[in-house]
Amino acid sequence: MQKEDLVQCHNRIAPYIHRTPVLTSRLIDKMAGAELFFKCENFQRMGAYKMRGATNAILQLSEGQRSKGVVTHSSGNFAQALTLAAKSLGVKAFIVMPTSAPRVKKDAVLEYGGKIIECEPTLEARKAAALKIEAEMGTTFIHPSNSVNVIIGQGTACMELLEEHPDLDFIVVPVGGGGLIAGTALAAHYFGNKCKVIGSEPFAVDDAYRSLQSGKIELNKTTDTIADGLKTNLGDKNFPLIRKYVNSIIRVTEEEIVEAMRLIWERMKIIIEPSSAVAFAAVLNEKDKFKNKKVGIIISGGNVDLKKLPF
Amino acid sequence: MQKEDLVQCHNRIAPYIHRTPVLTSRLIDKMAGAELFFKCENFQRMGAYKMRGATNAILQLSEGQRSKGVVTHSSGNFAQALTLAAKSLGVKAFIVMPTSAPRVKKDAVLEYGGKIIECEPTLEARKAAALKIEAEMGTTFIHPSNSVNVIIGQGTACMELLEEHPDLDFIVVPVGGGGLIAGTALAAHYFGNKCKVIGSEPFAVDDAYRSLQSGKIELNKTTDTIADGLKTNLGDKNFPLIRKYVNSIIRVTEEEIVEAMRLIWERMKIIIEPSSAVAFAAVLNEKDKFKNKKVGIIISGGNVDLKKLPF
Structure with a gap:
C-alpha cells in the first residue's frame, strides 16, 4: 500500500463522508500535561469512523x-x-x-x-x-476490519488530522479488530513527521498487546469490557501493518476507561463511546511519555445507549 | 444601545471567550423540515454563553x-x-x-x-x-440577566452566528431571566436581515409568554421544570428590549424538552442542558412556522449532572 492509495481513497470517499472537526480543550490539556488534538469521528455519518x-x-x-x-x-x-x-x-x-x-x-x-x-x-x-x-x-x-480497502479507508481520518496538524509527535487510537490502527499507522508513516502511532486496549481484551509481544495473532480469552467495539481479534491483513508501523500498545483498566469517558463528556461536552475513551485513558495513564508533546487522539465513535451509561 | 456598543463589546471580550462553532445535521434538518444552525455555547468556557x-x-x-x-x-x-x-x-x-x-x-x-x-x-x-x-x-x-453590560455581552453569540450565516430567517433562544433573549434580539435587529427572534419556554415557567401578553413583567407561579436555567423572571432592563424586538414566545411541555434533548445527544453527539433543548423543542413543535426556513438555535449551555439524566 502506497501513499497514492491513501490519497486516491480520500478523493474517492470525500463526497460521501463528513470532514470531521478537530477539537481541543485547555482544561483537558492541563490535566494531561500535553497538547491534545481530538479528531472527532463521533461526528462522522452514522457516528463512527467505520x-x-x-x-x-x-x-x-x-x-x-x-x-x-x-x-x-x-x-x-x-x-x-x-x-x-x-x-x-x-x-x-x-x-x-x-x-x-x-x-x-x-x-x-x-x-x-x-x-x-x-x-x-x-x-x-x-x-x-x-x-x-x-x-x-x-x-x-466485506470484513469489518481485515480488508485492505477498509483499512485504507479508515486511514483517511489520520490523513485529515495530519493535514491540519502536521507536527504531531504521537497519534493514539483504540485497537479492536485492527482496521483503524493499521490504517492510521499507514497514514502516519506517509503523512506524519516522525509521528509515532500508539494503540490502546482494555486489559480485559489485550490481544493486540500480546500479539505484538509474541509476533503472532493472539486471541482474546474474555470479552469482559465496557469498550464493546474492542472485543474482536486482529487479522492477517492488518497485523503485518501493525507489527511494522505501530510503536506500542498501552493497556488501561475498566475504571480508567469510565473516568476518561466522564472527563470528556463533562469537560468537552461531546458524546463519545467507551471504546473512544480508551485512547484518552492511555494518555492519562502514561503522562511521562506524553509530557509536553503534541498528541492526536482519534475519537472513534459516539454511539452509546443513553439508557445504559456507566456514570 | 447602538450597533457600535455590540461591536465594541465583542472586541473587548474576544480574548477571554471562545468563538464557538456552528454545527449542522442533515438528520436533524430532515426531522425538523427546516435548515437549522446550532450555535454551540455549550462549548463556551465554563460551558455556557453566560x-x-x-x-x-x-x-x-x-x-x-x-x-x-x-x-x-x-x-x-x-x-x-x-x-x-x-x-x-x-x-x-x-x-x-x-x-x-x-x-x-x-x-x-x-x-x-x-x-x-x-x-x-x-x-x-x-x-x-x-x-x-x-x-x-x-x-x-452584577445581576445575572438584568444588567445592560450583561445583556450586550450575551448578544455577541448572535452576532457571531449572523456573521457566519447572515441570511437566517429566525433565531430561537430559551428565555429565563431574559438576558440572552434581549441581547440576541438586539443583535438580530442590528446585524440580521429581517431575522425574527423567537423565545422558547417551558409551560411550567411561562412568565415571558404572559408578560408579552399583558405588557408588564409577570412572575412564575411554579418552578416545576427540568429546564433549571429558565426558572427566573424578567427584569426592567431586559423586558423593554424583549417587548420591542422579540417576535413571539413558543411554549413546550416537559416531555417535549426531554425528547428534544435526547435527539440532540443521540444524533449530534453533543451534550446540551435541558434549558438548551427547549429552543429545539419549540422548532419541532411549530413545524409549519419554520418549514424550509433557515433557523439559528442558540445552544445556551452543556452543564448537566451526568448522574441525573432524564433518559
Missing part, C-alpha cells in the same frame, strides 16, 4: 459486483456503516446479526434500509451465514 | 471598582461564569448561594477560585446577602 472504510470498500467494487449487493457480519458500528454507505451508493446491504443483538442496533440497520439475517450468537454461525449469502447470491463479503 | 456577559460586565468596571471585586447571587451557570471571568481578569468574585445549592455547583465555583457566601434558600435572603457585601466592602453587584 463509515470511511465501508464507503471505500463498496466504491472499489465493479458495477457487476455492486448490483449483487454486499454482506457483512457485525452487531456494532460496521453494520450501520456498511448499510448507510450501501444506501448512499444504491447498493443492497445484508447484515448477519446474532439473535441476541440489541433491538437498538437492529433498528439502526433497518432505519438505513439494510436487510438483517439472523443467526445463532456464535462466531462460527455468523461466518457460515455470511458465506451462505455470498455463495447463493453472489453478494460480496 | 461567560460573555460576565466578562463584559467586569471589563466595563473602573480600576478602582475592579480592585474591590464583584458579587452576584446565583446557584447556576452565572455563578461559574462570573467566577471564571473574574479569575481571568485578576478580580475577586463573591458568590451568594443558598445553603441548599448542590455540592457540584459549589465545587465548580470553588474550583475557579470564587468565594461562596451561604444564605437561606429564599430570593429575599440572597438579595440581602449580596447587598450586605456590596455595602460593607464596596464590591460591585
